[in-house]
Amino acid sequence: MTQHQADYEIGSGNVFADLDLADAKELQFKADIAARIIGTIDLLGLNQTEAGKRMNLPQARVSALYNGKFFNISEKKLMECLNRLGYDIEISIKPSNHSIGQLTFSAA
Template identity: 35%
Template sequence: MNNDDMELVRGSGNVYRDFDRLNAGLEQARAIVAAKIIGILDDRKLSTRDAEKQTGVSHAEFSRIRNAQLRRFTLDRMITILGKLDEDVEINVTFSSRRHSVAITPQLL
């Protein structure tokens, strides 16, 4: 395959929206929070068992987050887990019109 056979397509910044997922904004927000939780566990070199001891959140939940199995988590539950990891959480949500629909662009600061 050469460069002439490829087409460059610019994404929206939300891969879930690009694949027409129904709750793209929510899925993006959960993925962002999960990435933050995983980063904290990695930075602190915490296993899921160590994180359980520190926070009281079951190691199975941390394991699901590490494996990006986020469907069972509400966004507020994930934010609560961040708080239990002694993290201050500030959420910034912006709304903008996009083809007669509302696009939610979550961002964890």
């Protein structure tokens, strides 16, 4: 029996950066918010129609979120959806250790 070399490599933690997309940080930020929205909808036991009404989105847009299609929804709209699902959002601005600042998502 021979040992095979692994056919994979460890990702950076940002699949969009791993795919060399120019706006990878922004896409990861939106993906993190979308994941929190989906998790909250599930936690609240809402169906897509109920969630859409609560977030002021058509059911088709909620379905798109569940299918990873959040590219045409702004960060502001995604944060508004979180507000409508019962989350407070706090934006913190501080000096960066990098030449260009970072956009990050953290949840309590």
